[in-house]
Amino acid sequence: MSTFADNAYKLAKEAKRTMEILAPYNEDLVRSICREIRFLCSLIDKIKADMKSELQQNPSAITTVLVHHLTVKRSKRVLMAYHRQRVNRVKQIIWDQGNVLSSDNRIALSGPEIDFAKDYSELMTSYKQNFMEIDLGGNGGIGLDPPDDLFIEVRVLKDAGEVQTEYGVLNLKRGSQFYVRRTDVESLIRSGYLKHV
Amino acid sequence: MDNNSTLNSSIHITQSSDAFYETGLDDEFATDDVAEMTQIWINERNSPEILPYRRRLVEDLTELIEHQGMVAMEGLSENVDMRFRSMLYQTEMERIKFLIRNYLRTRLYKIEKYTTYLLNRPDVRERLSDKEYEYAQRSVFEQMPFDFHNFIVPNLKTVFPGNAKSYAELLEKHYSKSFLNTLPQSQQDVNEKINTLSSVSVPDEYSAVIVRGKEEQGMFELESRRQYEIRLSPESIYMVRYSDIKLLLDEGQVELI
Amino acid sequence: MGIPWLQKVPGRFNDSVGAELNLTGEGVAVPSGTKVELPYWLAESLVEFYQRDETLFDMETPRIYNNRVRNAIIAGPTSVDTRRIHPYFHRLGIKFVQKFEQEQLAQVLKLASIYTQFSMRCDMFANMSPLTLLISRGNWTRQNDNVCTVALFRLAHDSAMAMKSWQSGSKPLLQSAVSY
Amino acid sequence: MALPQKIQRQFSPEEIQFIAGNEFISIIPNFTLDKMEFIQTSYGPFMPPLQAQVPLWLAVALKKNRKCSIVPPTWFTKDNLQALLQNEEDHDEFAKVPFHYMEIAHMLIEVAPDEIPDIEHIRKLLKDIRECRQRKTRDLLGKVDGTRLELHNMSRMELNEIRPLFSAAFNEMTKLQFLDNQDEVME
Structure with missing residues (x-):
């Protein structure tokens, strides 16, 4: 067997290395660590069963049990940390982009992570319902940047006639310039009628 | 410019004097809701632990936004002048919405970070709003009538039909499905509590914050090291341990920067 | 690549340890x-x-914190490159200080960390251009993978980048999705 | 996460600028408008050529719509900034500056360059002041000891800029501090 949770080391290092990206879920390593934990637990049980009341009199056996026990706890802690870090990544994607299941992400995520993403998105959406006036964003909606340019300056690139906005009617004649609500013209800018200046 | 300032002071058209705004400090509107919300948000962003939820403030401002929204909408159908006003009103509304949005999301971030700790500490738990508490952990006993006479504990599955889950549950379910359920029974607890191996995240009370006094109040001894003092004054800014000024912050004597 | 709690430290068991634990990796x-x-x-x-009033294991303070090193740091905090002595000189040291309440080591670490770790590093990037900063972040991270200064460097670096981007006032304009 | 990673340790400079938007500034409106009831308070009436004081965010919105000219604050002149720089260079401590000086300067230069005399000179002075203050900041780092650190006269933007690095250094030092408490118990 390996010495003191070698696989847990590997996973801890991998977690540290991939702190800023969503790396593919390392199922193999997670499984080996779980196997190791099960194995160590069975060893502990066996020693305890074999020695019964004599265990207290045998410092060497106690040391063995203790080291195994601590190794189990350490490995488990690494597993928690690894999964927690990934959960944070997933949550970040759900808040910022919403579409957690883009093909890139889908490859990187484990089955339980995909389920978590779906559940989390629902949980967050139901919390947001309490603040309809404010709009908390999330799911790729409004972000947390301060509202610096609620209204923006646009120049008309192509005649588009009259356009009804929440803020009133705009007569979009080529070359004219307007100061308008950002959200009213975003799609017009995307489709090339207006230019943000 | 000289002419203008003479004009200004002789006619008193503005609400405040030049000297007033020249101080450059933030406390001009110490009593108004928007200024208060701004500082509450700044405090929340900077403190390691979650601070008491300001329900009244959030509700009042939300109502005001709602009302102002209707005023701004009325302006839309009117003349150019009204449309212009409407635009300015909306600009202010967006600023306040941003404050509240950022405040609530900052709290959500902390709630998710310290879920177990928050739920296990009644004194900390009461800093959460009802909605936040529900988000962290729906209380089984609040949702289902509990039969005290017969001691029948409601079945979890009937309490949480479908996907109505809390964050604590989601996380527990996730850890369980990912690895915990393959471990021996004795190792399936989500929350390890053995000293250095504790998996429960707890806010670091000793972490650094930047702080200043709201009013001139003289010297104050640091809780942790009494030989050190800080001056409580709007002009005196310090980096200190959060634990050293926690009480002052509770009492509203200092603000975080 | 490393993490402070993975670092090996010396010590002695007060009782013999069976071969099945494979403490040394040699199965004895x-x-x-x-x-x-x-x-x-x-x-x-x-x-x-x-166990019976006796510790199972006695940890010893690693050699990297011996008197020679300590005295050298006390004599000239900037003359000792603690990162070359051990990549986790500071972080591991803090653990010893907290665990065993070693006052002198605490003082030594204070000296070493303030001068060599923080101030000096801070000077290096303070006046770099945004581009150099971008490139240097990668290099730094690779060359000094183990050190806590990397974490500190990153913090300062990210602040500096955010400031540069704000000062340049480059607010992204909304773009047309149509190509001409 | 509910709070994006890049703003978990500090505010973004844009957020600090947002906060500075509450600072008051004088404008000269070029239009007449009755008093307006905002959520926070009311502003106006606006009657050219009389000066009015409004929060910076409102001044910026008016200026962008060419509805006013902005009166730069008294500290924002070539002479006063020159004096400030001199003061900054002459002393080891930070000179007293308006708490939002960087953000206000930034916004004024961006939205009202036409109303700032000697704008290029002012830019240069601001840069020199900033560099001088940054040097002082670096010296300050050596003073971090995990108990308390005086940061008097630093502006909000500067405080926010140093926050992640200084907090990390401070927290490291805090871990080395427990012994001082013990000394105290023994005394």
Whole structure:
């Protein structure tokens, strides 16, 4: 067997290395660590069963049990940390982009992570319902940047006639310039009628 | 410019004097809701632990936004002048919405970070709003009538039909499905509590914050090291341990920067 | 690549340890009193346990904190590159200070960290251009993978980048999705 | 996460600028408008050529719509900034500056360059002041000891800029501090 949770080391290092990206879920390593934990637990049980009341009199056996026990706890802690870090990544994607299941992400995520993403998105959406006036964003909606340019300056690139906005009617004649609500013209800018200046 | 300032002071058209705004400090509107919300948000962003939820403030401002929204909408159908006003009103509304949005999301971030700790500490738990508490952990006993006479504990599955889950549950379910359920029974607890191996995240009370006094109040001894003092004054800014000024912050004597 | 709690520290077991534990990696038993090196996380927990008023394991302070090093740091905090002595000189040292309440080591670490770790590093990037900063972040991270200064460097670096981007006032304009 | 990673340790400079938007500034409106009831308070009436004081965010919105000219604050002149720089260079401590000086300067230069005399000179002075203050900041780092650190006269933007690095250094030092408490117990 390996010495003191070698696989847990590997996973801890991998977690540290991939702190800023969503790396593919390392199922193999997670499984080996779980196997190791099960194995160590069975060893502990066996020693305890074999020695019964004599265990207290045998410092060497106690040391063995203790080291195994601590190794189990350490490995488990690494597993928690690894999964927690990934959960944070997933949550970040759900808040910022919403579409957690883009093909890139889908490859990187484990089955339980995909389920978590779906559940989390629902949980967050139901919390947001309490603040309809404010709009908390999330799911790729409004972000947390301060509202610096609620209204923006646009120049008309192509005649588009009259356009009804929440803020009133705009007569979009080529070359004219307007100061308008950002959200009213975003799609017009995307489709090339207006230019943000 | 000289002419203008003479004009200004002789006619008193503005609400405040030049000297007033020249101080450059933030406390001009110490009593108004928007200024208060701004500082509450700044405090929340900077403190390691979650601070008491300001329900009244959030509700009042939300109502005001709602009302102002209707005023701004009325302006839309009117003349150019009204449309212009409407635009300015909306600009202010967006600023306040941003404050509240950022405040609530900052709290959500902390709630998710310290879920177990928050739920296990009644004194900390009461800093959460009802909605936040529900988000962290729906209380089984609040949702289902509990039969005290017969001691029948409601079945979890009937309490949480479908996907109505809390964050604590989601996380527990996730850890369980990912690895915990393959471990021996004795190792399936989500929350390890053995000293250095504790998996429960707890806010670091000793972490650094930047702080200043709201009013001139003289010297104050640091809780942790009494030989050190800080001056409580709007002009005196310090980096200190959060634990050293926690009480002052509770009492509203200092603000975080 | 490393993490402070993975670092090995010296110590001795007060009783013999069976071969099945494979403490040395060679599959043999370790007689009591033999000096062994254990990862910090394990040593730290083992020292907590007593058997008949005797500790199971005694941890020793690693050589990297011996008197020679300490005196050198006290004599000239900037003359000792603690990162070359050990990549986790500071972080591991803090653990020893907290665990064993070693006052002198605490003082030494204070000297070493303030001068060599923080101030000097801070000077290096303070006046770099945004581009240099971008490139240097990668290099720094690779060359000094283990050091806590990397973490500090990153913090300062990210602040500096955010400031540069704000000062340049480059607000992204909304773009047309149509190409001409 | 509910709070994006890049703003978990500090505010973004844009957020600090947002906060500075509450600072008051004088404008000269070029239009007449009755008093307006905002959520926070009311502003106006606006009657050219009389000066009015409004929060910076409102001044910026009016200026962008060419509805006013902005009166730069008294500290924002070539002479006063020159004096400030001199003061900054002459002393080891930070000179007293308006708490939002960087953000206000930034916004004024961006939205009202036409109303700032000697704008290029002012830019240069601001840069020199900033560099001088940054040097002082670096010296300050050596004073971090995990108990308390005086940061008097630093502006909000500067405080926010140093926050992640200084907090990390401070927290490291805090871990080395427990012994001082013990000394105290023994005394």
